[in-house]
Amino acid sequence: MNHVDAVAMLAVLQFIGFGALVGKARGTYGVKAPAVTGSEPFERIYRVQMNTLELLVALLPALYAAAHYWPSLYVAGAGAVYLVGRIVYWRAYVASPSSRSLGFLLSIGPILALALAALVPALLGKTPI
Amino acid sequence: MNHVDAVAMLAVLQFIGFGALVGKARGTYGVKAPAVTGSEPFERIYRVQMNTLELLVALLPALYAAAHYWPSLYVAGAGAVYLVGRIVYWRAYVASPSSRSLGFLLSIGPILALALAALVPALLGKTPI
């Protein structure tokens, strides 16, 4: 459980970090709340946060559900790929939104793998470990 | 636990599927990242994904918390209604946003039921099963 908790909390803190970058970008690019448009560089950072939100809500349950059936080290390993994928995504998106594919695949891949790694044994009625 | 894991992972994969539809709609309607506006048909699909994000973040904890107190088959049944409700919502929203009420009620209803099914026994100090 420990490896899974560690990776899950790193994913949460990484997401909060992206949120902090959005807050900072509001100042840098002069985008006052409640607006979220009006500056392309701001919107890029905002979209990184939003895309990470979309993925995090899928990653976290998949991570814990997969850990019901598989050794926590494997599960945490998939989560670690996600963490790296998000950094790649962030750097690419801020530089050029059209170059975001690799980082996206490195983030969505582990999520799909974990979700299927939980779904298949659950459907087959395997006993949780 | 298995039924709950199965329904939870289907909800995660359904959400990822809505995300894939948004990606496809970027191409179809020519909405380049980071923009999320500029084409009504694109915005409809994007709003389905966003609304599902809002509900998924409520559904998943309610599902697992309700399973602390109720048989997993009942809990998973409520989750299955949510899954159908999201399909109804998606089809209605894309056809005409003003017709989205039924699908929304079929999605939010199970979430409220599950959240209360966890909250009430938790407040009463019931022993988790």
Added chain:
Amino acid sequence: MNHVDAVAMLAVLQFIGFGALVGKARGTYGVKAPAVTGSEPFERIYRVQMNTLELLVALLPALYAAAHYWPSLYVAGAGAVYLVGRIVYWRAYVASPSSRSLGFLLSIGPILALALAALVPALLGKTPI
């Protein structure tokens, strides 16, 4: 576990309540779906919901993961601060977006505390309680 479930479900229901306020504001300010812009008062309420979504996706896993290592009463106490913080944030944001800092700090503070309270013991390999 009961205290944690109770606080988690209250956070979920609070978020659904903010969503209901957005739905009501669509009528009050004449913002028809799929639009989410066009009226400043509407956008303020919408941003409260979105910001709460961003925080809830971090709060809930941090709450349950921290409960693996710490007494549930302490964990639930941090969650209760978050719940109050969200009410402060909502009231301040709707009155004046620039006054939202206190409510935000009261919400993000408990989340960071809980995430670290789970991360540190997980990294140290502590046995879950």
